[in-house]
Amino acid sequence: MRLKLIVALFAGGVAISSSAFAHEPSHTAMLSNTCNGCHGTDGASAGFNPTVGGTPQTYIIDQMKKFKSGERPSTIMGRLAKAYSDDEIAAIASYYSTHKYVLAKQETDPAKVARGKEIHKERCEKCHEDNGRSGDDGGTIAGQWKDYLKITFQEFREKKREMPKKMAAKIAGEGPLSDADIDALIDFYASQK
Amino acid sequence: MSIDRRSFIKLLGASAGIGLAGVPMISVANEIMPKKGRRVVVIGGGYGGTIAAKYIRMSDPSIEVVLVEQNKDFVSCPFSNLVIAGLRDLKENTISYEKLTANHGIKLVHAEVTSIDVGAKKVVTSAGTISYDRAVLSPGISFRFDEIEGYDEKTTPEVIPHAWKAGPQTLLLRDQLRAMKDGGVVAMTVPQSPFRCPPGPYERISMIAHYLKHNKPNSKIVVWDANEKIASKEGLFKKGWAKHYGYDAKDASKGLIAYHSNSKIVKVDAKGKEIDNGVEALKADVINIIPPQKAGHIAFHAGVVGEDKKWCPVDQITFESKLAPGVHVIGDSCMAGPMPKSGYAANSQAKVCALNVVQLLNDKAPIDPSHVNVCYSYITDKEAVSVSAVYKVAEGKTISVPNSGGVSPDLSELEAVYAKGWIKNILTEMSS
Numbered sequence: 001m002r003l004k005l006i007v008a009l010f011a012g013g014v015a016i017s018s019s020a021f022a023h024e025p026s027h028t029a030m031l032s033n034t035c036n037g038c039h040g041t042d043g044a045s046a047g048f049n050p051t052v053g054g055t056p057q058t059y060i061i062d063q064m065k066k067f068k069s070g071e072r073p074s075t076i077m078g079r080l081a082k083a084y085s086d087d088e089i090a091a092i093a094s095y096y097s098t099h100k101y102v103l104a105k106q107e108t109d110p111a112k113v114a115r116g117k118e119i120h121k122e123r124c125e126k127c128h129e130d131n132g133r134s135g136d137d138g139g140t141i142a143g144q145w146k147d148y149l150k151i152t153f154q155e156f157r158e159k160k161r162e163m164p165k166k167m168a169a170k171i172a173g174e175g176p177l178s179d180a181d182i183d184a185l186i187d188f189y190a191s192q193k
Numbered sequence: 194m195s196i197d198r199r200s201f202i203k204l205l206g207a208s209a210g211i212g213l214a215g216v217p218m219i220s221v222a223n224e225i226m227p228k229k230g231r232r233v234v235v236i237g238g239g240y241g242g243t244i245a246a247k248y249i250r251m252s253d254p255s256i257e258v259v260l261v262e263q264n265k266d267f268v269s270c271p272f273s274n275l276v277i278a279g280l281r282d283l284k285e286n287t288i289s290y291e292k293l294t295a296n297h298g299i300k301l302v303h304a305e306v307t308s309i310d311v312g313a314k315k316v317v318t319s320a321g322t323i324s325y326d327r328a329v330l331s332p333g334i335s336f337r338f339d340e341i342e343g344y345d346e347k348t349t350p351e352v353i354p355h356a357w358k359a360g361p362q363t364l365l366l367r368d369q370l371r372a373m374k375d376g377g378v379v380a381m382t383v384p385q386s387p388f389r390c391p392p393g394p395y396e397r398i399s400m401i402a403h404y405l406k407h408n409k410p411n412s413k414i415v416v417w418d419a420n421e422k423i424a425s426k427e428g429l430f431k432k433g434w435a436k437h438y439g440y441d442a443k444d445a446s447k448g449l450i451a452y453h454s455n456s457k458i459v460k461v462d463a464k465g466k467e468i469d470n471g472v473e474a475l476k477a478d479v480i481n482i483i484p485p486q487k488a489g490h491i492a493f494h495a496g497v498v499g500e501d502k503k504w505c506p507v508d509q510i511t512f513e514s515k516l517a518p519g520v521h522v523i524g525d526s527c528m529a530g531p532m533p534k535s536g537y538a539a540n541s542q543a544k545v546c547a548l549n550v551v552q553l554l555n556d557k558a559p560i561d562p563s564h565v566n567v568c569y570s571y572i573t574d575k576e577a578v579s580v581s582a583v584y585k586v587a588e589g590k591t592i593s594v595p596n597s598g599g600v601s602p603d604l605s606e607l608e609a610v611y612a613k614g615w616i617k618n619i620l621t622e623m624s625s
Binding site: 023024025026027029030031033034035036037038039040041045046047048049075076079080081082083084147151 | 247248251252253537540541544545548549551552557560561562563564565567579581582583594596597598599601605607608610611613614615617618619621622625
């Protein structure tokens with residue numbers, strides 16, 4: 001955790017410590033505001049697209065670089081990420097990581113949520129701690145929109161996006177998760193408030 | 194919140210009274226809300242204006258923001274082609290201003306802007322004058338009707354919708370398609386670039402073809418495009434039309450779409466439902482003329498339109514007019530290098546302008562702009578394509594960042610999902 005904080009301070013150049021200053025005009029705000037059109041004001045998505053506000057800076061940097069290189073599949077993100085330097089990506093990541101993470105309010109099926117919870121506890125919690133709210137290097141999955149979670153799981157399962165070995169073992173390894181299991185997991189993460 | 198309702202009503206009453214008494218309404222008119230601190234007046238509550246107002250307030254809450262907009266609600270042009278095809282309700286394209294103004298302490302005035310006194314820094318509206326330190330104009334577009342012989346500004350669109358400003362015009366075109374017999378001909382004309390939403394006409398062709406295919410399969414849409422080729426995403430549209438609508442570039446008689454480039458409408462007969470391009474006349478059951486365009490009316494009232502008498506030249510870093518100091522112009526009306534006249538571009542320009550208006554009011558140096566444009570177009574109800582780019586300013590000029598951006602590699606179902614994310618998020622940003 002401490003390492004992450006240091007990275008955050010260093011990479012951002014300017015440390016934005018409180019939300020009172022978060023919106024002050026700055027180069028960082030200039031780079032980031034324009035992303036809000038698709039990802040929502042302060043990165044809190046209103047639907048479909050992932051919420052990036054309040055997600056870990058290291059994760060945003062990592063994903064932007066993977067979009068840029070094509071390692072992570074995308075529709076438009078790869079095309080856009082190519083326009084930004086490493087410093088600019090770090091600045092954007094630092095900006096979004098200082099905002100509050102807003103969990104999406106959406107409808108879920110209680111039976112699926114219960115089943116998803118079991119699977120999560122058994123296979124996922126170790127890395128995606130706190131019901132998917134935080135994780136070692138993973139993104140914040142609790143409270144993301146179902147459409148996005150569906151697309152993401154699909155990309156992982158179709159091997160369009162590379163899974164860490166540990167994750168591949170839990171999802172597709174011995175006793176692989178079924179479509180219904182994945183559906184249940186999605187509802188569980190979507191149900192987090 | 195917004196304006197002091199009582200004084201607003203009083204004012205309306207007062208001006209009506211003056212009108213009745215026969216005294217000219219031209220104002221020496223009252224200042225609606227005397228200015229105390231620093232104030233920005235934003236004119237136009239669309240893709241640009243709402244965002245400029247919001248981001249000024251977010252960036253520096255000590256600056257008062259007054260948003261002037263004629264209409265009670267805003268209806269989005271993006272996604273209105275889906276409404277025409279019967280795939281979406283116009284209500285889903287409609288936003289109101291209550292939450293936006295309440296959340297950010299923006300003062301909303303529903304009035305028509307008649308002029309801007311740049312010297313005195315006053316916006317003159319139908320409800321009285323409003324003083325400003327800086328004004329931001331986001332007036333959208335108006336039409337160059339006079340370039341089409343026989344086009345009457347008032348009566349022609351009642352019979353031949355342009356549907357290029359969303360609302361009743363969108364529904365009129367949709368309903369005309371619904372009422373048309375199977376086997377009918379739809380004619381559509383595309384104006385010369387630049388116009389609002391470069392891929393918009395071609396998405397509309399796709400959406401009308403989609404409607405015809407599923408409802409009136411013996412019909413045809415004939416397109417006259419004033420441009421020498423499809424103005425945006427050319428390869429993708431042609432591919433999509435061939436894949437889904439039997440389009441054949443070499444044989445216009447095949448399929449649902451007959452597309453003709455270098456064909457500019459010069460004349461219309463609204464009663465006889467006929468258009469003319471100077472070479473041939475075409476009779477059709479439903480006609481959609483997208484007229485050539487220029488900056489919104491307010492830009493002309495404000496004196497910020499350039500020598501071409503069409504669009505507004507602005508400083509590329511602050512969006513301040515090159516003709517009227519203290520007045521900034523964003524969105525479709527302004528010229529921003531290679532940025533298209535799109536909803537997302539207006540959103541992006543509004544944020545750049547907002548931050549730099551705040552900088553200027555605080556006697557600080559403007560910040561180098563960073564813009565994004567993302568535009569999706571539907572080919573069918575399930576497949577979409579996109580164009581995207583990042584822009585910055587180099588040596589005073591807006592440029593697209595090299596080796597980035599571009600169009601989709603192919604038609605995509607995934608992009609049709611993310612397109613829904615686009616409209617949901619951008620309309621939410623504007624209305625909350």
